[in-house]
Amino acid sequence: MIIQDKIKYTDELSNSITYLENLGYSNIKADLEGYESPKSYHKKGSKISxxxxxxxxxxxxxxxxxxxxxxxxxxxxxxKWLFLSTLSKIKSYRFRLITTRGHYKFSNETIDAINLDNIKLLKI
Structure with missing residues (x-):
């Protein structure tokens, strides 16, 4: 999700964190109040992060x-997804997308548009 959508979708973000905790994930960092913020990556020569x-x-x-x-x-x-996918391949991380009901079609169309076939969707 991009910065402009963070306020609009805070409930979905907190539901996703709860879902991941129930799946056994630990040391969770999230871009949400009450959690430690994950590392940001800045584009050199611009204000984009x-x-x-x-x-x-x-x-x-x-x-x-x-x-x-x-x-x-x-x-x-x-x-953003292309960058995170590339970063995860370089550092041997796993990159996943979390989507909810009503957003499946948008997610699949966007993934197909940028040819990220190896991305797995977690449907909540």
Missing amino acids: VTPDIVAEKEGRKHIFDLSLKSEKPRLLKS
Whole structure:
């Protein structure tokens, strides 16, 4: 999810964190009040920064999660997902998208548009 959508979808973010805790993820960092914020990545020479929505660990492996919800700026969302996917491949992390009912079609169309076939969707 992008910065403009964070206020709109805070409930979905907290539900996703609860879901991940129930699945056994630990050391959860989230871009939400009450949790430690995950590491941000800044683009050199500009004011653009990318912060994953949720970062958690399970079985000694780091997982990056991003919420896949309908957005006003899908192009910005696509570039964020491409960056996080590339980062996770370089650092041997796992990258997953979390989506909820009513957002499945948007998620699948966006994934197909940027050719991220190896991304798994967690449907809550």
